[in-house]
Amino acid sequence: MPHTRISVVDAALTKPSVSRSGTLVATGSYGPTVSLWRVDEAGEWSRAGSVTQPRPLGGAYVCALSPSGTILATAPTSGGSVQLWDVRDPADPEPLADPVPLGTRFTSALAFSPDGATLVTGADDFSVQLWDIADPARPVPWGAPLTGPENLVRSTTISPDGRSLVVTSADSRIYAWDIADPRAAIRTEIFGGHDAGVNTAAFGRDGDVLVTGSDDHRVLMWDRDAAGNFTARPTALRGHSGTVYSVSITRDGTKAVSGSDDGTIRLWDVSDAESMREVGGPITDTGVGRWQVVFRPNGSVVAAGGDGVLRMWNLEADVVAERICHSTSGRISDILPQFDLPVPGREVC
Numbered sequence: 001m002p003h004t005r006i007s008v009v010d011a012a013l014t015k016p017s018v019s020r021s022g023t024l025v026a027t028g029s030y031g032p033t034v035s036l037w038r039v040d041e042a043g044e045w046s047r048a049g050s051v052t053q054p055r056p057l058g059g060a061y062v063c064a065l066s067p068s069g070t071i072l073a074t075a076p077t078s079g080g081s082v083q084l085w086d087v088r089d090p091a092d093p094e095p096l097a098d099p100v101p102l103g104t105r106f107t108s109a110l111a112f113s114p115d116g117a118t119l120v121t122g123a124d125d126f127s128v129q130l131w132d133i134a135d136p137a138r139p140v141p142w143g144a145p146l147t148g149p150e151n152l153v154r155s156t157t158i159s160p161d162g163r164s165l166v167v168t169s170a171d172s173r174i175y176a177w178d179i180a181d182p183r184a185a186i187r188t189e190i191f192g193g194h195d196a197g198v199n200t201a202a203f204g205r206d207g208d209v210l211v212t213g214s215d216d217h218r219v220l221m222w223d224r225d226a227a228g229n230f231t232a233r234p235t236a237l238r239g240h241s242g243t244v245y246s247v248s249i250t251r252d253g254t255k256a257v258s259g260s261d262d263g264t265i266r267l268w269d270v271s272d273a274e275s276m277r278e279v280g281g282p283i284t285d286t287g288v289g290r291w292q293v294v295f296r297p298n299g300s301v302v303a304a305g306g307d308g309v310l311r312m313w314n315l316e317a318d319v320v321a322e323r324i325c326h327s328t329s330g331r332i333s334d335i336l337p338q339f340d341l342p343v344p345g346r347e348v349c
Helices: 317-327 332-339
Strands: 003-008 024-027 033-039 045-052 061-065 071-077 082-086 110-112 118-122 130-134 153-160 164-169 175-179 186-190 198-204 210-212 219-224 230-232 244-249 255-260 267-269 292-295 301-304 308-313
Touching: 003 082, 024 301, 033 071, 045 219, 045 317, 061 110, 071 110, 082 118, 118 153, 130 164, 164 198, 210 255, 219 255, 255 292, 267 301
Parallel strands: 153 198, 198 244, 244 292
Antiparallel strands: 003 308, 024 033, 033 045, 061 071, 071 082, 110 118, 118 130, 153 164, 164 175, 175 186, 198 210, 210 219, 219 230, 244 255, 255 267, 292 301, 301 308
């Protein structure tokens, strides 16, 4: 069971976005509202504010927070623009100038660079655009759009070191560029991949580890070499029986989490490329719609459901043990191994 449940809206949620500190979270949805949440040191959540825009026609609002948590980007998937908001005071978001026109019918891909000075958007012509938002009130393109995908762009992400841009596509491939100089992006090589459309990607560590999820029901891990090329690890992570719509990875690159439309969220140990495995059974095996998951910096899992409810799991062994103690009188040393978690110092509750 999740340790926190929050009913957000009466509509399916899109993937949450978390600030670098983990203290601010944004949630979009298939409704008109993007919500902002404060998370305190104890892991308690409170609504900090929201922005409400015209209900998207046949689509949803996706969102992205800048790493500093000061700028929020929102876009209707069925629209052709991105709105930037000043959320330094989350209770009173202020639009930063007019919406940025994308010259496209829809987008579902938004990502900030680690320094918050670049925004990436995906377009329905299969391209991606880098935007200079050093002055967020006056976004300007960093050169021409980047091309390569042969079908819809489904997600974009930038590595924590700001060097690599990775784009996933419905054409079953991922694409990568070295964007150390965003004015002159350089295409890098991809070795290996999925057998169907790729929906999602996330970086760990300094950008040397990547995780992706696909319509082929698999989760793949990738390693980046010194030249910025990506090679898929030969062993795929299998367990989902449906499309993998979202993935995330801990900052140290040792654990990954994936969400699927099969109703499950699964946790993976990816610390050793030769012995990657699922950690216990599914974190949850009930759900509605497409699970959208992300790690907070402290390693807890945030999941957005198709029922409009946010769920959070704290995976620290002591926290899990305390929750089990409240629900069972069994021995901790007998129960925790089922979840592949270390047994804390005490033997019994």
